[in-house]
Amino acid sequence: MSDRTDIPxxxxxxxxxxxxxxxxxxERTAFEARLRAEPxxxxxIRQWEVYFATMADLEVAPVAPPARVLxxxxxxxxxxxxxxxxxxDRVGFWRGLSVTTSALAIAAxxxxxxTNIQLPTxxxxxxxxxxxxxxxxxxxxLEGSTLGLAVTREPSGVLQVRRVAGTMAxxxxxxxxxxxxxxxxxxxxILDDDALTTLTPDADLDxxxxxxxxxxxxxxxxxxxxxxxxxxxxxxxxxxVAL
Amino acid sequence: MTTPQDLxxxxxxxxxxxxxxxxxxxxxxxxxxxxxxLRVLKDRAGAEDVLQDVYVKIWNKADRYRVTGHSPMTWxxxxxxxxxxxxxxxxxxxxDDVDDIVTLSALGATPEQTAIAxxxxxxxxxxxxxxxxxxxxxxxxxxxxxxSYQDMALRYDVPLNTMKTWLRRSLNSLxxxxxx
Numbered sequence: 253m254s255d256r257t258d259i260p261x262x263x264x265x266x267x268x269x270x271x272x273x274x275x276x277x278x279e280r281t282a283f284e285a286r287l288r289a290e291p292x293x294x295x296x297i298r299q300w301e302v303y304f305a306t307m308a309d310l311e312v313a314p315v316a317p318p319a320r321v322l323x324x325x326x327x328x329x330x331x332x333x334x335x336x337x338x339x340x341d342r343v344g345f346w347r348g349l350s351v352t353t354s355a356l357a358i359a360a361x362x363x364x365x366x367t368n369i370q371l372p373t374x375x376x377x378x379x380x381x382x383x384x385x386x387x388x389x390x391x392x393x394l395e396g397s398t399l400g401l402a403v404t405r406e407p408s409g410v411l412q413v414r415r416v417a418g419t420m421a422x423x424x425x426x427x428x429x430x431x432x433x434x435x436x437x438x439x440x441x442i443l444d445d446d447a448l449t450t451l452t453p454d455a456d457l458d459x460x461x462x463x464x465x466x467x468x469x470x471x472x473x474x475x476x477x478x479x480x481x482x483x484x485x486x487x488x489x490x491x492x493v494a495l
Numbered sequence: 496m497t498t499p500q501d502l503x504x505x506x507x508x509x510x511x512x513x514x515x516x517x518x519x520x521x522x523x524x525x526x527x528x529x530x531x532x533l534r535v536l537k538d539r540a541g542a543e544d545v546l547q548d549v550y551v552k553i554w555n556k557a558d559r560y561r562v563t564g565h566s567p568m569t570w571x572x573x574x575x576x577x578x579x580x581x582x583x584x585x586x587x588x589x590x591d592d593v594d595d596i597v598t599l600s601a602l603g604a605t606p607e608q609t610a611i612a613x614x615x616x617x618x619x620x621x622x623x624x625x626x627x628x629x630x631x632x633x634x635x636x637x638x639x640x641x642x643s644y645q646d647m648a649l650r651y652d653v654p655l656n657t658m659k660t661w662l663r664r665s666l667n668s669l670x671x672x673x674x675x
Contacts, residue, residue, distance in 0.1 A: 265666035272637045273580060274644060274662075298564060303673065304638045305565075305572040306616035307623065312534050312639065314526035317546055321529075322521055324547050329554040330514060392507060489511070 267296035271304060389467055391488035393418070399426070399487045403467055409458045411451040413443060418487075420445055426487065427476050430457070431466040442476045443469070465492050497523040502567040509557040517554060524568070525550070528575040534639050535579035545582050549575045569616075580641040615673075622672035630665040637662070 266283055269275050275283060287293050387405040400417030413428060420426055420443070428451070429437035438460060443449045453461075470477070471484035502523065508516035528549060532542045552574055560570050623631040629651070636642045642650070648658040 263667050263670075265663050265670060268666045268670070269663070273641070274637060299673075301573050302565065302569050302616045303619040303669075305569040305576070307619045307635070308531050308534075308572050308576060308639060309527065309568055310617065310620055311635070312527070312530045315530040315533055316526045317529040317543060321543050321546055322518075322525070325521070325550045325554075326514075326518075328547070328551050329517070393504075394508065394511070 267293055268300045271297055271300040385494050387461055387463065387492045387494055389490035389492045391467060391469060391490040393488050394486050397471075397485070397487040399469060401469060401488055401490075403428075403490070403492075405461050405492070409452065409461075411440065411453060413449040413451065415443070415447045415449075421471075423474060424484075425472045425474050425476050427470050427472045427482070429468045429470065429482060430460050431468065432460050432462065437468065437482055439477065439480065440467075442472075461492065463492055463494050466490070467492065499566055499568070506557060506560055506567050509554065520553070520567075521550060524571055527568075528571060531572055531575050531639070532579040535576065535583060535641055541582060542579070545575070545578050549578050552578070576638065583641045618673060619669075622669050625672055626665055626668060630661070630668075633662055634665055634669065 266275070266279075270280065270283055283293075287297075386407060389403050391399070391401040391403065393399050398418040399415070402414045402416055404412045406412070426443040428440040428443060428449075430440055431437045438457065440453055440457060441449075441451050467490050468482075468486050469488040470482040471487055472482070473484075477483050502520065505516045505520040505523070509520065525546065529542060529546050532545045532549070533539065536542045536545065549571070553571060560567065563570055565573070623634065626634075633642075633647055633651075636647065636650075644655060644659050644662070647662065648655045651658065651661075653661070
């Protein structure tokens with residue numbers, strides 16, 4: 253690439269040219285090969301993306317699109333899904349919540365000490381956990397709540413539910429549920445007013461604790477759901493991972 | 496006024512297939528994205544098509560957004576700009592999405608890193624103002640109008656290699672200003 257010789261290699265603005273789409277196919281392929289070996293280039297790419305997107309954000313005037321665009325989008329993205337239903341009707345989806353949600357929850361509750369933990373990416377057994385495994389999850393706030401919780405299941409089966417953000421309304425209860433696969437949510441109990449709630453599920457309930465099972469907190473009348481099924485908003489949600 | 500935190504929460508809820516959050520995100524961001532796409536394409540009908548594709552992609556790829564380490568706005572503008580450029584260069588190579596690049600590099604930014612970048616990102620405008628107007632407009636022309644080195648060499652009536660050298664020096668000046 254003789255036309256690059258006028259720029260010293262250390263200041264060659266390849267990452268910017270890559271983001272702008274200015275590289276020739278040959279230069280592009282060569283640059284992508286370097287990306288794998290030189291993480292600093294990936295960081296440069298992300299920074300240029302931020303700078304250029306910010307330039308567009310600050311300098312380009314907004315133009316309201318016609319209403320028909322939103323209608324077309326909604327027809328396209330919602331057509332393959334059920335037309336109505338709360339989160340509870342879509343529990344099957346919850347199994348899909350895994351690393352991303354857990355990582356998000358860690359960020360959301362600001363659990364700095366836990367940010368270096370490597371979350372498992374693929375190994376999600378259908379049933380059973382090895383003896384001595386510590387299961388945990390961070391529950392991400394939902395439905396406009398500010399509730400953040402960290403839940404750990406100790407190898408003994410004892411459940412520690414720690415409220416790290418948000419509070420309890422005086423005239424309402426917060427109820428903890430476990431959801432396995434497409435099954436209905438099963439109540440684990442009501443949270444204490446204190447920041448820490450300790451629960452000891454019986455053997456039948458404890459058997460539901462597996463990697464990939466979802467935990468959720470709902471807003472319920474004082475004393476918990478009158479029906480045995482969740483009745484209120486889902487305030488927080490997370491998926492169990494093994495530590 | 497929608498804050499970056501509001502957009503983050505909308506993205507978290509969209510990951511859970513929350514349609515009302517998707518509608519809120521559209522209300523809060525579609526005019527900005529439509530403005531960017533129109534600036535690239537200068538064609539309303541084409542821009543409407545691209546805007547539609549972009550929001551379908553946002554819905555479908557919401558779970559990939561966080562691995563990029565970007566703010567929701569940076570992520571969405573990057574998707575919108577690249578989709579518009581791809582349309583413009585319908586015969587050319589596709590412009591990589593930001594999450595594809597991250598996959599390629601197998602490296603995600605932490606939210607902390609992104610926060611630092613976002614707080615300083617507005618300096619791009621000041622740094623562009625420090626360049627000669629021609630040079631700053633050339634950079635804008637490439638990002639917002641998808642111009643190639645060939646296009647710019649014609650526009651400024653200089654040889655291709657001169658144009659390349661000229662723009663690379665502009666990018667290096669920008670880089671120095673942003674790093675200072």
